[in-house]
Every structure is written in structure tokens, then in C-alpha cells.
Amino acid sequence: MQYTAAMLSGHGSRIVDVAAAVVSNDRLSDDYNVVGLAAPEVGAQSKPGQFVMVKAESGVDPLLRRPFSVFEVLRDASGTVTGVSILSKRIGVSTRMLYDVSVGDTIACLGPLGRPFTIVDPPNEAWMVAGGVGLAPFATLAEALAARGVRTILFYGARRAAELFYLDFFRNLGVELVLTTEDGSAGEKGRVVEPLDRRLRSHPTASRVMLYACGPEGMLAAAARVAAAHGRPCQVSVERVMGCGLGGCYSCVVPMRNGHGGWHHVRSCIGGPVLPADEIVWDAGRGSHA
Ligand SMILES: Cc1cc2nc3c(=O)[nH]c(=O)nc-3n(C[C@H](O)[C@H](O)[C@H](O)COP(=O)(O)OP(=O)(O)OC[C@H]3O[C@@H](n4cnc5c(N)ncnc54)[C@H](O)[C@@H]3O)c2cc1C
Numbered sequence: 001m002q003y004t005a006a007m008l009s010g011h012g013s014r015i016v017d018v019a020a021a022v023v024s025n026d027r028l029s030d031d032y033n034v035v036g037l038a039a040p041e042v043g044a045q046s047k048p049g050q051f052v053m054v055k056a057e058s059g060v061d062p063l064l065r066r067p068f069s070v071f072e073v074l075r076d077a078s079g080t081v082t083g084v085s086i087l088s089k090r091i092g093v094s095t096r097m098l099y100d101v102s103v104g105d106t107i108a109c110l111g112p113l114g115r116p117f118t119i120v121d122p123p124n125e126a127w128m129v130a131g132g133v134g135l136a137p138f139a140t141l142a143e144a145l146a147a148r149g150v151r152t153i154l155f156y157g158a159r160r161a162a163e164l165f166y167l168d169f170f171r172n173l174g175v176e177l178v179l180t181t182e183d184g185s186a187g188e189k190g191r192v193v194e195p196l197d198r199r200l201r202s203h204p205t206a207s208r209v210m211l212y213a214c215g216p217e218g219m220l221a222a223a224a225r226v227a228a229a230h231g232r233p234c235q236v237s238v239e240r241v242m243g244c245g246l247g248g249c250y251s252c253v254v255p256m257r258n259g260h261g262g263w264h265h266v267r268s269c270i271g272g273p274v275l276p277a278d279e280i281v282w283d284a285g286r287g288s289h290a
């Protein structure tokens with residue numbers, strides 16, 4: 001899909017479509033890799049929580065680009081922005097291609113797209129909740145929070161210890177880590193929302209905590225329930241299938257409350273991907289549509 005200047009205008013921030021050279025491909029495991037892209041215009045504009053639409057090959061399979069959070073903003077030794085990286089989990093045709101790319105290959109990269117996280121200041125604390133590849137938007141968010149001096153915790157769950165990545169990156173930013181794995185091979189055995197719930201239960205109600213969550217839909221819904229039960233605000237980054245990333249195809253809609261007892265569909269590529277958890281209708285199949 002080719003994006004025209006008209007499609008890229010009117011989105012509030014400068015969106016660019018670049019043919020980005022692959023500068024690195026770090027395979028973290030059999031499924032996860034981090035691809036570095038030479039895309040300084042995208043990196044310079046990116047805010048935590050935004051995403052790019054990328055395509056590894058110029059052919060028709062896959063036809064459409066796929067959405068990926070901006071994982072890191074890359075800089076050279078002098079601090080000049082040189083590009084972005086994406087953290088990819090191999091699940092299908094595009095992520096297989098991304099796993100296999102070589103340095104020097106070219107990837108179509110459109111961005112930055114979408115609404116970023118709203119970043120809090122002290123005395124607010126920031127508690128990030130990541131499931132699996134849902135870690136991706138939190139590297140840049142953690143950097144932004146650290147720069148503001150916000151006390152930050154990362155609740156990070158994965159299937160097993162070998163799928164917990166970038167722990168030292170977060171530790172070096174002063175982020176407290178609370179880890180869970182489904183098989184108990186690192187941290188607490190179980191789901192990541194359980195220690196979040198316990199921690200909120202024992203946390204002083206007068207303190208101010210902003211929750212940020214990204215991961216599978218079930219985890220997001222559970223985080224939203226826990227946040228509501230404890231009266232805490234929560235921003236979730238939703239991962240819907242996205243055909244265009246620019247509001248044109250409606251493949252990415254999320255049911256949101258409309259303030260009149262009903263709900264309506266919001267295109268998560270432009271209204272999100274970061275959305276207020278308490279406005280999402282997590283069980284839309286049973287609600288009334290207005
Ligand atoms: C805003 C946003 C940010 C994202 N950030 C990242 C990221 O940083 N890293 C990352 O690895 N992935 C991320 N994703 C998910 C990523 O876009 C999908 O994994 C990717 O599109 C899969 O492409 P594919 O061609 O490999 O899989 P396909 O061959 O298209 O699909 C393989 C299987 O996965 C299912 N599937 C495809 N996309 C999704 C999805 N979004 N949710 C659930 N199931 C899906 C398909 O239905 C199919 O069954 C993000 C998604 C969104 C919307």
C-alpha cells in the first residue's frame with residue numbers, strides 16, 4: 001500500500017513514510033527479535049506509545065503493512081536521533097519476515113502514528129503492566145518517566161524466564177521490576193495482574209498511581225478491572241488488527257462508552273492505541289450499541 005501526501009496530512013503530528021535501512025537485527029530467542037531501522041525522521045517525532053506501520057518486503061504477500069510499537073529511539077554517540085527499533089514476536093507472515101531480515105535490507109516504515117501515553121509527573125507514581133511482547137511501548141515510556149523523576153514499577157509477565165527481555169535496561173533506569181512467568185521459571189508463577197492487584201491493595205490510597213498496560217486483550221481487561229476496583233486511572237495500549245494505521249479502513253475499532261449509557265466504535269489507530277481503560281467496553285457483545 002502506498003501512502004499519499006494527502007493521507008499523511010491532518011493527523012496532528014508529522015508522519016513520514018520512509019524506506020528505512022535495517023541497521024541491526026538482534027534475535028533475542030527463537031520467536032523474538034529487535035530490528036533497528038535507520039529512520040531519523042520517525043525517531044525524532046516519536047512519543048512513548050506511538051507506533052509504526054512496517055513491511056519487510058515489497059511484494060504482495062503480505063499485502064498490507066503491520067503495526068509495531070516504537071520500542072527504542074536510536075541515537076548515535078553524540079545523541080543525535082538516527083532511527084527507531086521494533087521488538088517483534090514471530091506469529092505470522094510479516095513477523096517471520098522481520099525475524100529473518102538482514103542488515104542493509106530495506107523496510108517500508110510509516111510513522112509515528114497514533115495517540116501516545118499521557119506521561120505523569122511526581123508525586124504520581126507510574127506502574128507499567130506488560131504481558132509478553134506488550135513490553136514494547138514501555139522502554140521509551142520508562143525513559144520519559146525517569147527523565148521526569150517519576151517513581152516507576154514494571155510488572156512484567158511472560159511464558160517463561162527466557163522470554164523476559166531487557167531487564168537490565170529497565171533496572172538501569174531505576175525501574176523496580178515485578179516479574180511473573182506462567183511456568184514459574186522466573187519471578188512469581190502465574191499471571192502478571194495478580195501481583196499488581198496485591199500491590200495496589202497494600203498501597204496507601206492517598207498516593208497517586210497511574211497504571212499503564214499493554215499486552216493480550218484478556219490481560220488488558222483484567223488490568224482494567226483491577227484498576228477500577230482500586231479506583232486508579234489506567235491507560236491501555238490496545239493491539240487490534242490494523243489495515244492502514246491512518247483511520248481509513250475501520251479494521252481496528254474498539255467499543256468505547258459514549259457517555260449516554262451506550263457505546264460507539266473508536267478507530268484505535270487514530271483514537272488510540274492508548275485509550276482510557278475505564279471507557280472501553282470490554283464485554284461489548286452484551287452491551288447496548290448507540
Ligand atoms: C498499535 C499496535 C502495536 C503493536 N506493537 C507490536 C510490537 O511492538 N511487537 C509485536 O510483535 N507486535 C505488535 N503488534 C501486533 C502485530 O501488529 C501483529 O503481531 C502483526 O500484525 C502480525 O503480523 P503477521 O503478518 O506476522 O501475522 P499474520 O499472518 O497477519 O497473523 C497471524 C495470526 O495472528 C493473528 N493476529 C494478527 N495480528 C494480531 C493482533 N494485533 N492481535 C491478535 N492477533 C493477531 C491473526 O489473526 C492470525 O491468526 C502491535 C499491534 C498494534 C495494533
Ligand code: FES
Nearest residue numbers: 245247249250269
Ligand atoms: S487501521 Fe485502518 S482505520 Fe484503523
